Amino acid sequence: MQKIRFGTGGFRGVIGQEFTVEAVQRIAQGLSDMMKAEGAAGPVPIGFDNRFLSDLFARRMAEVLAGNGIVCLLYESPVPTPMVMCAVRDEGCAYGVMITASHNPYRYNGAKLFVKGGADADVAVTQRLEQFTEAVREVRALPEDQPSPLILKYDNLAAYTAHITDFLDAFIADNHLRLLFDNLFGVAVVGLKPLFDRFRIEHYTILHAERDALFGMRLPNPTQQMLEPLKEEVLRGKYDYAMATDSDGDRLGILDEQCNYVSSNDILACLYYYLVKYRGMRGDAVKNIATSVLLDRLAEKLGFACHTVDVGFKNISAKMRETDALIGGESSGGLTCRGYLSGKDSTFSGALFLEMRIKMGKPVSGIVREVHDFCGYHSACAEAELHLPALPDASRFARLQPAFGRETVRFEQLNNNFKWHFSGDCWGLLRLSGTEPVVRVFTEAETEAEALRLLDVLKTAVSGGMA
Structure with missing residues (x-):
């Protein structure tokens, strides 16, 4: 029997090999048994992305949980990972599950586990789930694809976007920026398009909003290489900048108005600088071990500290809670802020970047230059x-x-x-x-x-x- 092991981003594997219906059902039974042992009750929100069979895997997960008497909140369509985290927090749930392999190639799928408060499950929780999953001898599931009062249709898009707008400055409404957004065939468009419309962004273009489980035969990750095809479009459309997100909506990539790639290190530093210098917020920063020293030097210059943790956003959010840090992020493009969700969210960071660009009133290249000049660090x-x-x-x-x-x-x-x-x-x-x-x-x-x-x-x- 294949062992289920959770890494920094949950359990992942190649579809039909490591990641199968059987594996999903065993995880669901293990989670059911763990919840029973803990005395934890439902509901359990279950979301899924655009990958092959994600909707089926989510349904099979729900059928096992329901077969154990646990109420499930099952999304009807693909959603960003942070929407599920939002549901776990808002509904006061003990656990939530997202079917996704994040930025991995199309042949992969996976499952992420969230805990009370909407945070990523830490190692202690996932190791406990692994033990319960390994001990499974019988899977108790409802009949496939049959209605059940324990499997409820769920949608929290309005609440999710409201949390984002509550953090933002209303000043960003009615602006004349030209914005290009590449959805990379992912799910971030679910939240970003309503936000663009709500803030009356006059000129925006969305690429690859449709579902393609092959992701155009490219890696669904907003890296410098993946944003290269956007450069010609930025120049032709005279866009102020371009942004892209990964397949499950938690990583952000940016091209400035001159088609220069703005690294995740720079995005994180610029947003931290903006929140402190322009919005008057205060607090330390948290980064992972693979993130630039730029954030350390910027924090020092601003009068705060920067804390370094292991890779895995659960480590960043835990350190943020411990230190009451203002911002936490990683060199791979994920970040969050105090007062928002505990997990990384590209819809949130993309909207905050938009606010920064408007309120600072200068091109993205100028913002990056201002931050580096302020802290005197160039690398x-x-x-x-x-x-x-x-x-x-x-x-x-x-x-x-x-x-x-x-x-x-x-x-x-x-x-x-x-x-x-x-x-x-x-x-x-x-x-x-x-x-x-x-x-x-x-x-x-x-x-x-x-x-x-x-x-x-x-x-x-x-x-x-x-x-």
Whole structure:
């Protein structure tokens, strides 16, 4: 029997191989048994994205929970992950589930678990669920595709967008910006289009709003490479900037008016700067270990601290609660703010970025420049993905000795992260994915050339170490 293991973004696997109806039903039975042991009651919101069979997997999940007497709030159409988190919080639920593989390739699907308050389940919770799932000997499910009073149709779009508008400044209504949004065949359009209309954005264009479970045969992730095709459209349409989101609506990517890619590090720093300097808000920042030192230097300049945690947004939201931080984010494009949801949300961050652009009254390139000049920090970051034939053994990476050609000031291992620190706030990082056979490589250095050189050194070390 296949073991169910939850990584930083839930349980994921290739559809029909690791991720199957049987696996989903076992997880649902394990969750039912865990809730019974805890004395936790329903309802359990269950959402799904645009991927192959996501709606069917969500239905099978609901049928097992209902077969155990647990009320389910089942969405009728694809929704962003943060909408489910919002439902868990607003309805006072003990748990919620989202069927998605986030930014992974089309052949993957997965399940994310949320806990009371609308936060990502931490390791203690997912490990407990793994134990209950492994102990399942019988799945109690209702007959397939039959109506049940325990499976309720659910929609909270109005409440979800209201939470976002409550955080925003009404000043952003009636503006004349030209905005280009690439939905990348995902689900963020569900929340963003109503917001564009509500704030009367006069000139906006949405690309790839339709469902395509193949995602146009591209990766549904708003990286620099994925935003490259937007550049010609930005120039032709004279857009003030372009934005894109990942397949389940929790990561954001930006191109400025000159078609320069605005990195996730810069998006996070700009929004933090804006909230403190222009909106008068106060508080620390939280980032993960793969995020630029830019946020540390900016926090210092603003008079606050920046806290670093392991990869996984649940670690960021936990540290935000602990320190009452104002903002938390990661280099992969996810962020949230105090007073909003505990999880990352590209609909929220995209709307907040829009507010920042309007209230600061200058081009996006000018905002980025202002932030870097303010904190006096300029660096270059680089990253890459190395796909391996199987999940790597973490112990082998701890023994690597990359030929960096510069002195290593400090070596740091944080779970599946291996980080080499150099002088001048420069560093290199190897991050082992918890959900797929991939090693992610990150570097930051004084120049782009040096960041790329360090990247090549680490890639070579990984290739040699896996031989």
